[in-house]
Amino acid sequence: MTHPRTSRPHLRTVSITGVGSHVPERVLTNADLEKLVETSDEWITSRTGIRERRIAAEGETTADMAAKAAARALANAGVKPEDLDLIIVATITPDMPFPSTACLVQHRLGAVRAAAFDIEAACSGFVYALDIGSHFVASHTYNTVLVIGAEKMSSVIDWKDRNTCVLFGDGAGAAVLQNRPAAHGLLTTCLGSDGGKAGLLEVRGGGSACPATAKSVADGMHYLRMDGKETFKNAVNAMVTAATDALDRCGLKIEQIRCIIPHQANQRILAAVAERLGAGPDQVFSNVERYGNTSAASVAIALDEAVQGGRIRRGDLVLLVVFGAGLTWGSAVIEW
Ligand code: UT7
Numbered sequence: 001m002t003h004p005r006t007s008r009p010h011l012r013t014v015s016i017t018g019v020g021s022h023v024p025e026r027v028l029t030n031a032d033l034e035k036l037v038e039t040s041d042e043w044i045t046s047r048t049g050i051r052e053r054r055i056a057a058e059g060e061t062t063a064d065m066a067a068k069a070a071a072r073a074l075a076n077a078g079v080k081p082e083d084l085d086l087i088i089v090a091t092i093t094p095d096m097p098f099p100s101t102a103c104l105v106q107h108r109l110g111a112v113r114a115a116a117f118d119i120e121a122a123c124s125g126f127v128y129a130l131d132i133g134s135h136f137v138a139s140h141t142y143n144t145v146l147v148i149g150a151e152k153m154s155s156v157i158d159w160k161d162r163n164t165c166v167l168f169g170d171g172a173g174a175a176v177l178q179n180r181p182a183a184h185g186l187l188t189t190c191l192g193s194d195g196g197k198a199g200l201l202e203v204r205g206g207g208s209a210c211p212a213t214a215k216s217v218a219d220g221m222h223y224l225r226m227d228g229k230e231t232f233k234n235a236v237n238a239m240v241t242a243a244t245d246a247l248d249r250c251g252l253k254i255e256q257i258r259c260i261i262p263h264q265a266n267q268r269i270l271a272a273v274a275e276r277l278g279a280g281p282d283q284v285f286s287n288v289e290r291y292g293n294t295s296a297a298s299v300a301i302a303l304d305e306a307v308q309g310g311r312i313r314r315g316d317l318v319l320l321v322v323f324g325a326g327l328t329w330g331s332a333v334i335e336w
Pocket of ligand 1: 038039040043044047048123162163164166201227228229231232235265266269293295323324325
């Protein structure tokens with residue numbers, strides 16, 4: 001297999017040396033949603049594969065969940081918070097417009113030496129953060145980088161909109177990036193975007209285009225809105241392209257991938273992507289049934305569960321593939 005990253009000798013290999021995740025305790029089932037909107041367990045399960053999702057407690061924020069996931073990833077990597085050089089948080093539901101959620105996490109962890117910033121690529125955020133973070137390690141700029149995907153999607157959900165409220169959940173996942181000379185680590189990452197389709201999935205209010213006013217709040221401008229059908233089609237196409245590009249760059253075939261971790265948006269999207277890639281169902285990791293779509297946290301939580309559950313072992317080839325608002329998409333191939 002070719003190794004696009006380390007074929008450039010001045011770059012170091014980048015390994016994921018620890019992963020961790022956290023989901024809130026509160027479970028919201030499809031039966032609970034039947035009491036909120038005109039929907040049914042049968043509709044939600046058959047159209048999305050989702051049976052339940054986790055919802056943050058009142059007062060529990062994105063930074064709280066991110067810090068808990070991060071603490072687990074650090075413990076699994078055997079890294080102390082004070083050894084961190086950089087923290088990147090991918091989120092579209094930051095605790096506040098500023099300061100960054102990454103700075104709040106830096107303080108909670110006691111990562112006194114770390115620089116910190118947020119990035120925003122919606123559901124693609126974790127792979128975007130992984131790509132950005134890996135370059136700091138590869139280029140010798142930093143030795144230890146923490147990347148986190150964390151979301152409190154429940155804070156932007158219109159609980160009267162059945163088109164969206166059944167889909168999303170809260171949670172966080174994290175990974176520690178370091179150079180481990182003996183290991184292979186991240187083989188490649190591919191990212192893409194199409195701002196021409198920004199309107200398919202958005203929270204329109206609360207930014208400079210539509211600052212918060214009594215009217216904007218009354219009009220529900222601060223809620224997530226989505227054209228589900230168009231988003232679905234774009235998601236499948238973009239994820240297939242992103243996955244194929246990443247495999248091609250590494251000279252790999254889909255059957256060589258032990259575990260594919262797609263963005264957990266909808267079981268039907270996972271199935272369509274797997275079918276078009278020619279992947280078997282046993283290659284595809286899914287936990288969408290239990291958590292719904294946790295946006296930037298989605299593949300980070302799934303990666304942690306796949307590792308802790310023994311689905312991914314040392315030396316296995318892993319493919320992450322994501323899609324989200326923006327539009328954005330991305331993929332990563334990792335030799336574990
Ligand atoms: O994370 C970013 C990526 N996100 C995604 O990729 C999500 C992509 N989209 C989807 O997953 C799917 O499009 C949905 C799950 C959102 C919708 O599934 P669909 O099969 O595309 O359904 P639809 O939008 O075509 O709606 C079919 C019907 C509509 O009724 P009419 O107009 O045919 O009478 C909807 O009003 O289902 C209705 N509907 C519901 N019915 C019961 C929509 N939501 C619900 C609901 N319960 N929760």
